Amino acid sequence: MTEETPGFGDADRPDVPSGATPDEAAPQAAEPSTEEGPAAPAGDAMREAGLTAQLDQARSALGERTADLQRLQAEYQNYRRRVERDKVTVKEIASANLLSELLPTLDDVGRARDHGELVGGFKSVAESLETVVAKMGLQQFGKEGEPFDPTIHEALMHSYAPDVTETTCVAILQPGYRIGERVIRPARVAVAEPQPGAQTVKPDAAEGADGEGETPDAADKAEAKDAGRPADQADKAESKENGGPDKG
Secondary structure: OOOOOOOHHHHHOOOOOOOOOHHHHHHHHHHHHHHHOOHHHHHHHHHHHHHHHHHHHHHHHHHHHHHHHHHHHHHHHHHHHHHHHHHHHHHHHHHHHHHHHHHHHHHHHHHHHHOOOOOHHHHHHHHHHHHHHHHOOEEEEOOOOOEOOOOOEEEEEEEEEOOOOOOEEEEEEEOEEEEOOEEEEOEEEEEEEEOOOOOOOOHHHHHHHHHOOOOHHHHHHHHHHHHOOOHHHHHHHHHHHOOOOOOO
């Protein structure tokens, strides 16, 4: 009698009925694979949904980073413009401070020119100084006859004049200076105002007020009549003044 010793491979072999052929046993071994087939599409859908969510997150993060970059770029541009503006302002202030110290010297040069003392080497030095300050942007202003402007003029003398219709600068005592739109010293002037109560009447208006188109003879007669003498005496007086005979 022969005994069968169980081997390690016997446990792994599927149970096959006795007397069954190998072809009949193959379908039984393939049955588990047919049950796992429908689960594969569900896994692909889950992976696709996960990838879509990650893509949406990446797009959202990209949009936020792009907005941050644009905001940072705008702030940088504003900073550059502010720095450039501050540089110009600082330069103007420094130039104004320097030129303010030179104004008394320029006043002396102007007085020497007015008195005819700007000659020789002193004239060359003065002209060179004026050229340099002009290149730095210094401009002189203030002229006689221009209207008085309290923002650029400083009135040191005041008077009344019959030939002005508004407050006018009649004398420039000290010229003013500015750099661009910045006034570093106002022009010191003497001003004149119209006479109190004086009214400026145009010639046409005056003629209309005297008689609305009356001839000079008619006006003289009317004036003589108002003075208490007859109009014919006014005619005789006029004839006498013109060299005619006096029949009176």
